[in-house]
Amino acid sequence: MDISVVIPLYDEVESLPELTSWIKGVMDNNRFSYEVILVDDGSKDGSWDMICRLKEQNPHLKGIKFRRNYGKSAALNVGFEAAQGDVVITMDADLQDSPDEIPELYRRITQEKYDLVSGWKAKRYDPISKTLPTKLFNSATRRMSGIHNLHDFNCGLKAYRRDVVKNIEVYGEMHRYIPVIAKWAGFTKIGEQTVEHRARKYGKTKFGLSRFVNGFLDLLSIFFVGKFGKRPMHFFGTLGVLSFFAGTVMALWIIVEKLYHISRNEHYRDATDNPLFYIALVAIILGSQLFLTGFVAELVSRSAPERNNYQVEEVI
Known part of the structure; x- marks a missing residue:
């Protein structure tokens, strides 16, 4: 199988039909063999029922449902375990990530031999209350991790070689620092790709101010675990x-x-x-x-x- 698309979601019932249809169009046009793994992180809005209906129309879809909300890191970790594709691509379910980026991400992993390619939303449609702290965290992460070529560690749109996702562990709130985790695991060929950032079409963001405090604590945690976790x-x-x-x-x-x-x-x-x-x-x-x-x-x-x-x- 060429590609596994892992999509964690929480209360995104409105965006799922459009998102899965868009992904199908991209995959069919490029003749990729693929699977789409939708991980429902305890949604309350009928997202799981929608996944079941969509699967009847598209056999390439797979669904995993949590009994309760565990968080994005848990959803990604379970999605990585289930992925079977040679290249694993992650994206958010809110339509702010464009599936049109998939062919180029796939090419860079398979032809340029990157371990991981992270998206960079150079032009964002978020308020300054979100973008300014994000820039500060990204700057601090670059300094502490030594990965100086990434502008946005937390971008949901990323591509991985299969070996990467099968050899890293994402827990707590560590999804923000997957490139750092991959580097500590020995996957050092990490690239970046400028990607389109789209304005949210349905629903509202699931992240509040607590993400910034958690992000700082997670950064300290990942630095300690990466450097001293085994000793x-x-x-x-x-x-x-x-x-x-x-x-x-x-x-x-x-x-x-x-x-x-x-x-x-x-x-x-x-x-x-x-x-x-x-x-x-x-x-x-x-x-x-x-x-x-x-x-x-x-x-x-x-x-x-x-x-x-x-x-x-x-x-x-």
Whole structure:
């Protein structure tokens, strides 16, 4: 199979007929063998019933329905697991991504041998309250990830080699940083393609202000997981040893200073009257806790096989 199109959706019943018809036209015109995997992330507006009706008209459609809303990352992860195409393309269901971009994305993966090609909506139809924070996040992500050639990490329109989606894990809210996850997994040939951004035709956006706070926290998380996920002791252990060492040095300094004054028969204040004593005590305790945290994190990192278990209600 040439292409798998993975589309996560939540309450997009109005756009589904037009979107699937548009995709079918593009695929037929280019003679692609394909499948469209529609992942219903707990919709309440009848989206699943619409998917069932559309599947009767187009056997290339497949549907996966969650019992409740898990989020876009969960929908993408399950869609990636089900995808069978040589090239996997993701897009949003709100008609703001154009299926006309699919042939060029496919060509760049198959002929230019990219691992991942990410869309860039150079001209956007979003308010400044959305575009300005997005630019800040993208700038921070470029600096922290080292992927300097991408302008928009969160664009829903992306293309992947099959090996990429089968070897990465998308969870929490990490869909914003899939290029970073792919890079940490060893897929380093990442390209960008300018794509059309269309104004929303139906419904309303599902993302509020909380996405910006979550985006920042996810960026820190992906940076930590990517760098220390397989070796958390290197992070916590290093901080712990440094803190414990600094506290020990301060404690020894207090002891030596006290002994020096005693040897000279000089009166000197008690150690507990010295503020440095409490700083040393805190540093030693903190160092011990950080070291133990690293040890526990090592155990946890080896014992979390069920992080991506989602309750799928129905598959057609």
